[in-house]
Amino acid sequence: MIKRVLQYTFSLLNIDYVQLTAKWNYRNVLSPYYRIYYIDDGEGEISDFNQTVKLEPGYLYIIPSFTMCNLSCKDKLSQYFVQFFEQSSHGISMFSNNRSVLKIQATDIDIQLFNRLLQINPGRGINRSDDPKIYEKNIYYDEYQELNNSQSQGVYIETQGILMQFLSRFLNLNKNEKPNEHVIPIKIIESLNYILANLQLDLSVTQLASMVYQNVDHFSRQFKQYTGMRPIAYINEKRIERAQYLMATSRMILSDICDQTGFDNLSYFSNTFKKITGMSPSEYKKQLHFTKC
Incomplete structure (x- = not known):
């Protein structure tokens, strides 16, 4: 019998029901958290680098963390939405191999789950603006984390369960998920946790291998086997x-x-950033906060 241990937890940011207009029109939105929508009236669009997805009643949508997209509504759009951070014990996101907008037919249970999430987490709307440029700030994230810390154990566990149910619907669409993704040796998990907690430090393969008492070649092969x-x-x-x-x-x-993320110099940081994202840090920063109203 294969024993599986849940390796993901979530930090709730926002849950609300909103009625949007044509003012909901933002480009190059990229957030460090997940968004899930359920549309019950009107229509809109989400587009990423590869596709344009129509927002229409009766469907659930997910935007994984760090997925650059455009959000728009031509006339009106009513939606339930939830936004939350993901934490994993091994540092691998559920959607690390498929950071794109996904769509699935909603069920009556999905609507009930949204209403229940609203009921047990009152006052978690954004309430400032629907513009990500305005509400995506550390100070607001800290406020929401304080609300999470004050949740009773029952509300915390129920909130986690509802978010897991939503995510499970989309994981069936994530065809790139690796069969062995959940069975990672403890030494690799320890290395991943250390990396994530110490990104600002000088990290080397030799150092990581030594920490788990493996030679460099064996450690590198095993690391690639379980993380890709x-x-x-x-x-x-x-x-x-x-x-x-x-x-x-x-x-x-x-x-x-550059200093906070452990790069030796700005040139190496810029080159690595462009290699991974396709644009320079300055270009990325400009697009990140550019909005079209």
Whole structure:
């Protein structure tokens, strides 16, 4: 019998029901958290680099974290939405191999789950603006985390369960998920946790292998087997994700972001950033906060 351990937890940001107009029209939105929508009236669009997805009544939609997209509504659009951060014990996102907008037919249970999530987490709407440029700030994330910390154990567990149910609907569409993704040796998990907690430090394959008492070659092969990447490639990807998060949620200058993400110099940071995202840090930062009203 194969024993599986749940390796994901979630931090709720927002849950609400809103009625949007043509003012809901934002380009190049990239967030460090997940969005799930249920549409019950009107229509709109979500587009990413590869596709344009129509928002229409009776469907659920997910935008995985770090998925650049455009959001638009020509006339009116009513939606339930939930936004939340994902944490994993091994540092691999559920949708790391498929960061694109997904769509699935909704059921009556989905509507009940949204209503229940609203009931047990009152006052979690954005309430400031529907513009991501305005509400995506560290200070607001901290406010929501305080609300999570004050949840009773029952509400916390029920909230986790509802978010897992929503995500499970879309995982069946995620054809790129690896069969062995959930069965990762403890030594690799320990290495992943150390990497994520110490991205700002000088990290080397030799150091990581030594920490788990393996030789470098064996460690590198095993690391790639269970993550799909060589250690340095994984470290750089996570550093760039952290850089994207800092750009989205703070006003730090690029040199400070470079320091916070463990790069030796700004040139290496810029080259790595462009290799992974397809644009320079300055170009990315400009597009990140560009909106079309």
